Amino acid sequence: MADASGTLKQFRLSLPATPDxxxxxxLGSVVFLDGIVYTAREGVYKRILEDGEPxxxxxxxxSNVNFHCSPAxxxxxxxxxxxxxxxxxxxxxxxxxxxxxxxxTGTRIVIGKGGMASDDYKSVLVPHSAVYLxxxxxxTGALLGRxxxxxxxxxxxxxxxxxxxxWLFEVERFGPFIVDSDLEGNSLFAQHGExxxxxxxxxxxGLKPPALHRYGETDDRKKEVM
Amino acid sequence: MIANSTIEEAAYRVMEKAAIDIxxxxxxxxxxxxxxEKGDLSAFVLQSMVENWEAATEDRRPMCADTGLPxxxxxxxxxxxxxxxxxxxxxxxxxxxxxxxxxxxxxxxRVHPLWRTDNNNNVGINAPEIEWSFEPGADWIDITxxxxxGLFGTDYRMLFPGDGIDGIKRFYLDTLVAFGxxxxxxxxxxxxxxxxxxxxxxxxxxxxxxxxxxxxxRNPDPKITELELxxxxxxxxxxxxxxxxxxxxxxxxxxxxxxxTHTGGMPMSVHTFCLSSRRATARIHADGTVAYRTDPQWxxxxxxxxxxxxxxxxxxxxxxx
Numbered sequence: 095m096a097d098a099s100g101t102l103k104q105f106r107l108s109l110p111a112t113p114d115x116x117x118x119x120x121l122g123s124v125v126f127l128d129g130i131v132y133t134a135r136e137g138v139y140k141r142i143l144e145d146g147e148p149x150x151x152x153x154x155x156x157s158n159v160n161f162h163c164s165p166a167x168x169x170x171x172x173x174x175x176x177x178x179x180x181x182x183x184x185x186x187x188x189x190x191x192x193x194x195x196x197x198x199t200g201t202r203i204v205i206g207k208g209g210m211a212s213d214d215y216k217s218v219l220v221p222h223s224a225v226y227l228x229x230x231x232x233x234t235g236a237l238l239g240r241x242x243x244x245x246x247x248x249x250x251x252x253x254x255x256x257x258x259x260x261w262l263f264e265v266e267r268f269g270p271f272i273v274d275s276d277l278e279g280n281s282l283f284a285q286h287g288e289x290x291x292x293x294x295x296x297x298x299x300g301l302k303p304p305a306l307h308r309y310g311e312t313d314d315r316k317k318e319v320m
Numbered sequence: 321m322i323a324n325s326t327i328e329e330a331a332y333r334v335m336e337k338a339a340i341d342i343x344x345x346x347x348x349x350x351x352x353x354x355x356x357e358k359g360d361l362s363a364f365v366l367q368s369m370v371e372n373w374e375a376a377t378e379d380r381r382p383m384c385a386d387t388g389l390p391x392x393x394x395x396x397x398x399x400x401x402x403x404x405x406x407x408x409x410x411x412x413x414x415x416x417x418x419x420x421x422x423x424x425x426x427x428x429x430r431v432h433p434l435w436r437t438d439n440n441n442n443v444g445i446n447a448p449e450i451e452w453s454f455e456p457g458a459d460w461i462d463i464t465x466x467x468x469x470g471l472f473g474t475d476y477r478m479l480f481p482g483d484g485i486d487g488i489k490r491f492y493l494d495t496l497v498a499f500g501x502x503x504x505x506x507x508x509x510x511x512x513x514x515x516x517x518x519x520x521x522x523x524x525x526x527x528x529x530x531x532x533x534x535x536x537x538r539n540p541d542p543k544i545t546e547l548e549l550x551x552x553x554x555x556x557x558x559x560x561x562x563x564x565x566x567x568x569x570x571x572x573x574x575x576x577x578x579x580x581t582h583t584g585g586m587p588m589s590v591h592t593f594c595l596s597s598r599r600a601t602a603r604i605h606a607d608g609t610v611a612y613r614t615d616p617q618w619x620x621x622x623x624x625x626x627x628x629x630x631x632x633x634x635x636x637x638x639x640x641x
Contacts, residue, residue: 101360122361137436166385168425178425181385184471184504208502231369231562232506233384233596236376255438256428270368272361283502286361286565290501293559301490304483315497319472319504 106267110158116202116225119273121282125227126269130157130246130262131205133164135183137258139191141250142198150249150260154200157262162188162206164257165242166235175248177263179239182207182229186320189214196222207232209274209283211320216279227271228283234270241268291316322402322461322604324412330602330610331416334465335390336424337600339382342373343614346510346597349535349572353508357569362561366508366569369562369595384596387426388469390417390442391449393532393618397458400606406452409461413450417442426467451524453623459606464616466531466599473505473592476523481586485547488515488588489554495590496555500570503563506594508572510535511555514589517579526589529575531599532618539576540624548574562595572597577619 102124107115109129119125132153141147162185166178185206192214195201204210204219205227219226229238246262254260274282294315303313350366357363376383392413396402402409418441421428428440430447442448475495479487492513499505512530514522538545552574561567581587601616 102364124364163385164427166382166387166425166427168422176425178381179385181427183386208504228563231365231372231595232503233386233594234368234372235385236379236381236383237368237372239381239385240375240379255431256440257431257438258436272364282361283564287501289566290497290558290560290564294497297493297554297558298490301486301493302483304477304487304491305480306478308477315494318501319498320502 110156111203113202113223116223117277119225119276121273121276121280121285123273124269125271125273126267127159127271128266128268129264131159131161131265131268132157132263133161133180133261134195135162135164135188135258137250137254138260139188139195141254143191143194149198151247151262158200158202160195160199160201160204162204165261167256175245177239177242177245179235180242181235181238182232184208184320185226186210186214189218193218193222196224203227205229205271208320209281212279212281212284215275215281219275220277220279223277225273225277226275228274230270230272237270238268241265287318322400322606322608324403324408326604326608326610327402327409327461327463328412328416330604331392331413331463331465332420333610333612334463334600334602335416335420335426337612338465338467338598339387339424339426340376340380341600342376342383343534343597343599345534345536345614346572347373350508353569353572357561357567359561359565359567361565362563362567362569365562365565382424382426383598384594385427386469387429387442388467388594388598389429389447389449390426390465390467391451393451393453393464393466393528393616395453395455395462395464395618397460398454398456399459400461402461410450413448413463414443417448453618455620456622461604462601462617463604464532464599464601464618468527468531468593468598469506473499473507473509473594474527474590475499476519476587476589478519479586479588480584483586487586488513488547489551491588492551492590493554493558496558496570496592497560499592500558500560501564505592507592508562508569509592509594510597511551511571511574512591512593513551513574513576514591515576515578516581516587518581519587521579522587523589525577525579526591528618529577530591530593532616533575534615535573537575544576544578548576551576
C-alpha cells in the first residue's frame with residue numbers, strides 16, 4: 095500500500111483560527127481542527143440573509159469555521175442529541191450567499207464538498223481572507239463523528255429540521271480535511287482538473303458525439319459542471 | 321406465514337448494516353486499487369476511507385452521514401406468504417426506515433421537493449422507494465436496501481443504434497469526466513450502466529447494475545462481459561482518481577444490465593454508486609429465521625428471462641363476421 099499520508103503536510107488548528115494560522119495553510123495539506131465549528135447551509139442563509147433574521151449567536155467570538163454539512167443526528171426523549179457523524183454537501187451552490195455571509199459572521203474557513211468555482215475563491219473568499227477546506231472522500235462520516243465531542247447549541251431545529259438547522263459542535267482533532275484554496279485564491283481541484291484535461295483529447299479520440307444533442311450541451315469536456 | 325414484525329426487524333437490521341458495514345467485496349476492491357494508486361492525494365483519500373470504515377465498524381456509527389436516498393429492493397418467492405400481504409410488507413419497510421433513522425442514527429434526508437418540509441424519518445410521499453421482483457419455487461423474502469445519493473454522478477441519454485458501441489463509450493466517458501472532477505460523484509465507485517428498455521427502465525437497470533451486483537461479478541453474456549471490462553479500464557485510464565485528484569482510481573468495477581428496447585433507439589444510463597457502497601440484504605425464510613449477507617443476488621436467470629414459449633398457430637386465424 096502506498097503510504098501517502100507521510101508525504102502530505104499536516105496542520106492542527108485551534109479555533110477560532112488566527113490570520114497567521116490561515117496564512118500557513120498550503121494547497122493539498124491535511125488539516126485537523128479543535129474548538130467550535132458551526133453548520134450553515136441554504137436554510138440558514140435564507141433565514142438570515144434573505145428573511146432578515148438576526149444571527150442567533152455572536153459567531154465571530156465563538157467560531158470562524160462554517161461547515162457546509164448536516165449531521166446524522168437523533169433527538170432523544172430527554173432533549174439530548176446523538177450525533178453519528180457529519181458529511182459535507184456540495185459548496186458551489188451557496189456562492190450567491192457567501193460574500194454577505196462572511197461579512198456578517200467573520201468566518202475565515204469554509205469547509206464542504208467539491209470546493210467552489212475558482213472565480214468565487216478570487217471574488218468571494220480572497221477579499222475576506224478566507225480559505226476553503228474540503229472533506230476527504232466525502233464519506234468520512236465516522237472519522238468526523240469521532241471528532242465531535244458535544245453539541246454546544248442548535249438553532250431553528252423545529253423550523254428547519256435536523257439536516258438544515260444550525261448546529262454548533264465542539265470538536266477535537268476534527269478531520270481530516272484537505273486545503274483546496276489558499277489566501278491567493280488558488281484552487282487545488284482546478285489544478286488537478288487541468289492535469290486531467292491534458293489527457294482528455296487522446297481519450298476521446300475517435301469517439302464521436304452522439305447523434306442527438308441536448309439543448310445547451312457542450313462537447314468541450316474540459317468545462318466542468320460547476 | 322412471515323410476520324410483519326419479522327419483516328420490520330430484518331429491514332431495520334439491513335438499514336443499520338448498510339449504513340455501518342462496508343460490503344466485503346467492495347472493501348477488497350478498494351484495497352486492491354490503493355496498491356496500484358500512484359497519485360499521493362488520491363491514495364491519501366483511499367487510505368482515509370479505509371480508516372473511516374474501520375472507525376464505523378468499531379464505533380457502530382454510519383460510514384457517511386449523508387443517507388442518500390435509501391430504497392428497498394424486495395424479492396418475493398412465489399410460494400412465500402406474508403402477514404397482511406404486500407401492503408403489510410410495505411408498511412413494515414416504512415416503519416423500519418423511521419426507526420433506523422432515529423436509532424442508528426441516519427440523517428433524515430427526505431424532504432418535500434417544493435415545501436422542503438422534513439418528517440425527520442426518511443419517510444414521505446413515494447419514499448422510500450420499493451422495487452419488487454419475484455422468484456419462482458421459493459418461499460423466502462429477500463429484503464435489500466441500498467443507500468445511494470442522487471445529486472451527482474448519474475445521467476441518462478437517448479442514444480440511437482447508429483451511435484453504436486463508440487457512442488456508449490463516449491457517453492460513459494462524458495458522465496465520468498463531468499461528475500468526476502472535484503469528486504462530485506464520490507468516486508471511486510462501482511459504475512452501473514443501463515442499456516435499453518424504456519427511458520424509466522433504463523434508469524432503473526443502470527441503478528440496479530451499480531447497486532445490486534458485487535465487485536467481480538460479470539454479466540452472463542460474454543460480449544457484455546467484455547464491454548464491462550473495457551469500460552472499467554477506460555474509466556481508470558482517464559487519469560482521475562479519488563475526489564478528482566490525479567490518479568487511476570475511478571472505477572472499482574463496471575456492471576452492465578440490458579433490457580430489450582425500441583427498435584429505433586438505444587437509451588443508456590450511467591450510475592456511480594458512491595465510495596461507501598452501502599448495501600445489505602436479509603433473507604427471511606418461511607419459518608421466520610433471517611440470514612444476512614451483502615450480495616443481493618438480485619439478477620437471477622428468472623429476472624433476466626428473455627422470451628416466452630410460444631408458437632405461431634399452424635392454421636390461419638378465421639376472420640369471419
